[in-house]
Amino acid sequence: MRIGFVRAGRRTLARLGGLFRHGARERELAAEIESHLALHTDDNLRRGLTPDEARRQARLALGGEAMKEAYRDQGTVPFVEHTVQDVRLALRQLAKSPGLAATAILVLALGMGGCLTVFGFVEAALLRPLPYAEPDRLVDVMEANPQFPRSNLSYQDFRDWQSMNTVFSSLDAYRQRGHMLATPGGPVMVPGMQVSGGLFRTLGIQPTLGRDFNAAESGGEGAKVAVITHRTWQERFSGDRSVVGRSVTLSGASYTIIGVLPPTFQFAPGEGAEFWTPIDATGGCLARRSCHSLDGVGRLKPGVTIAEAGAAMAVIARQLERQYPDSNRDQGAFVGPFADAIVGDIRPTLWLLLGGAALLLGIACINVVSLLLVRTESRRRELSVRLALGASRARIVRHFVTEAGVLVAIGAVLALVVADTGMRLMAGLIPAEMRATLPFLDGLGLNSAVLACGVAVALVALGIFSLGPLLVHSASDVRAGMADGGRGASGHAWRRIGAKLVVVELATAMVLLAGAGLLGRSLYRLLNVELGFRPDHLATVRVAAPGVLFDQPGAPERLALDVERRVAALPGVTAVGLTSVLPVSFNGNTTWVRFVGRPYNGEHNEVNQRDVSPGYLATLGARLVAGRHLTAADDATRPKVVVINQTMARMYFPNQDPVGQRIGDTSLTPSSITEIVGVVGDVREGALNQDIWPAVYLPIAQSPDTDFAVVVRTAQAPAGMVPSMAAAIRQVDGDLGIFGEAVIADRIQTSPAAYLQRSSAWLVGSFAAVALVLGVVGLYGVIAYSASQRTREMGVRMALGAGRSAVYRLILREAGGLALVGIVVGLAGAVAAATFMRKLLFDTPPWDVATLVTVAALLGGAALVASVIPARRAASIDPIHALRAE
């Protein structure tokens, strides 16, 4: 019969409505059947039957329960109706064993929650497209040299690249440039960016208020103008729309604000930059082709690939190398995805954490499967009875799926709570300085991508959970299940499957433990890496003077001396020094050196340059290896001198005393010639995980700057020293910018390298701890179950004369076998996994024997404890009792 849409629709509606009027429909049916029976009985009576017989015949003719069932099915939507019944039943069943239900739900919530937390970070940082127009076409454009495949652009090269290239529709450059912003409360240091004029257009960003830079303003030749971020507009100018056209004083110079960026604008390399100004290339370093301080971003022309752009830029770089052999020797080009430049170092860490979380989720799932299997086992008779009473297999399957579904649903909802809390917690733990480089984490949270991931994970878990019991069950037959005792073959089947699951669990736990161990060891190595100075009792503060106020000759030198003298006079300060760059910051701010009296063919001997006060290296506690320290006498009036580090001595003066040798710039300009007067032990200038570079320490008096860090060694706790330092420096000059107050030891602890290593070690460590507990509990479950199944066998053995120790051995051998296989498989997996994360390990090989042996022993020990308990129980049974047990 073909049914019109209207009729089908009406029927469906009526049936759906029927879901809610169960009782009324049942009563209606009962009344109608009663009426039917009465009518039929009347007829039968008329035909001469006895009243009893008349009623019986009527009943027979009506048919039995099947009719009612068909009527009910027609009255409602059976699938929904059954599901509701199943859910009710499942909830009742779970409520009957609340301990098991709670355990399963908790394990699931933690496993899924952990996974979603990390996924939230992965999504926000790695999966979400950058918030720019056609972000796939944006590329990171940098220079390359033999030492660094990706190094800063020089402004002169950048301008040539801009005009010569044919692969970018636009190419722009940027660099960080903080400003001293004049405020009524005195100058404050604000982060800023200098950019080439077209940067915002290249990114596809338009100011929401005012305008972008114009061609005349690029390069710093035009009027001084600034674009501000939405946040700066709100916080510093209280969202006043008349901000455009207003002027602000940045580092002593007046700038006109011309535009406000959109609220959604973010630019990770800006590190929270508030004021965006055009690159000023009218003088100073940028005018030199050898001054590399910029990052480039280009927009690929349609159809051009990253590789093609890289090749095209390499050709241009070679051309420039021929044209400017002095400055451009070995300077190539680098073109890569812009997203890589934005996300930086956290990509491998995030993938590692996601891998760890996934493994943990795997263990959690296996654990829940084991729990469900054990339960199925104990419900074998119930299920057999239901089958025997005519429940269809499909209905039993649905029952399993529903039960798993209820568990997964509750677990998933809790997992969302866990994930939300976890994300907030983890984001809150990121040091503020590092957080500024991760603006994309603003999008962190329970967004649609995380929810979709949650649903996907839940569905997979549901599949696993419903499949497990089904596999075990399909093997068994109804009669065996109903037989008294009901163990036999199915018990063995479960033991086999359970044992395999436990091996997988233990192996996974082993992988996580080994990962955590290696990361922990890396962290230890990293935090205990040779610094070359004593980091305790050191405090620092940074000073910046507006250049325009200190541009008369001798002013910066006097400022440095004044600051040093004031701070040194503070009670509790035992030593003070100044430096252009603090230790454990970065390798960079380099200079190229050439050695007097040696052949030179244009190679770039790149070394870290640090401008320091005479007392600086001694304040740090750096070790003098040869020659002398810088002294106060080494000022602008005296011949130039320099102290080098040991690495530089080793690299450039092998088998030679560097003291007394002279170095200069690449063209040995007479004014650049300096004499090496001393060698100090290597001070770690770069990040904890970076190599030691050769370094030169120049006297600040011979290389003055208006921006430096003050370092003091204190007698008491250094944290208490910081405020009085700032106050003392404020007295030198009210216009000084004073910022970056910190305790050196804390600064090292919270440095990005230490933070990344620590957070991954802790996170993987906590994953591993949970995995260890779950794996050991799983082992306990299997062994305890197996021991309980073998009670009778134990009784027989003991009755035949086996001692308790023999029973002990029997159980422990079973457990030991499983643990051993798990550990061995896990070890192989651990080494493989560690090889993948080799980049994240610091000074620790993936096959670090001590770590692997330790974690294997830990897991083995925990497994032993977990199996001693059931072994003890098995050994303490009374043989008589055991024999009667069945």
Add this chain to the structure above:
Amino acid sequence: MGDKTDVWQGTLALMVLKTLATMGAQHGYGLARRIEQTSGGRLTVNYGTIYPALLRLEQEGAIAAEWGTSENNRRAKFYTLTRAGRRLLAKEERSWEDTTAILARFLAPERAQ
């Protein structure tokens, strides 16, 4: 629900509609008896089968139901054909006739062999 039940339900529904069209308002028992009689006793099924079919037709709006009193003073639920039911009956009758006619042509030559 298997195909057989579908066919059976479909034909049963047609029989119910036709019976209601010729006899007017009728209760479930009466319909069952009438269908049994009309088939000459060849359709002896459980009377109960008629109720799911009636519910389905009611849900579709082809029939309406109302409690009333039978000729021998019993309370019973009486079903009547709605206007939609009449249209449905007419359509189903035509389609059934077409189907039987086609089937008859298929089956006839085979018998002749």
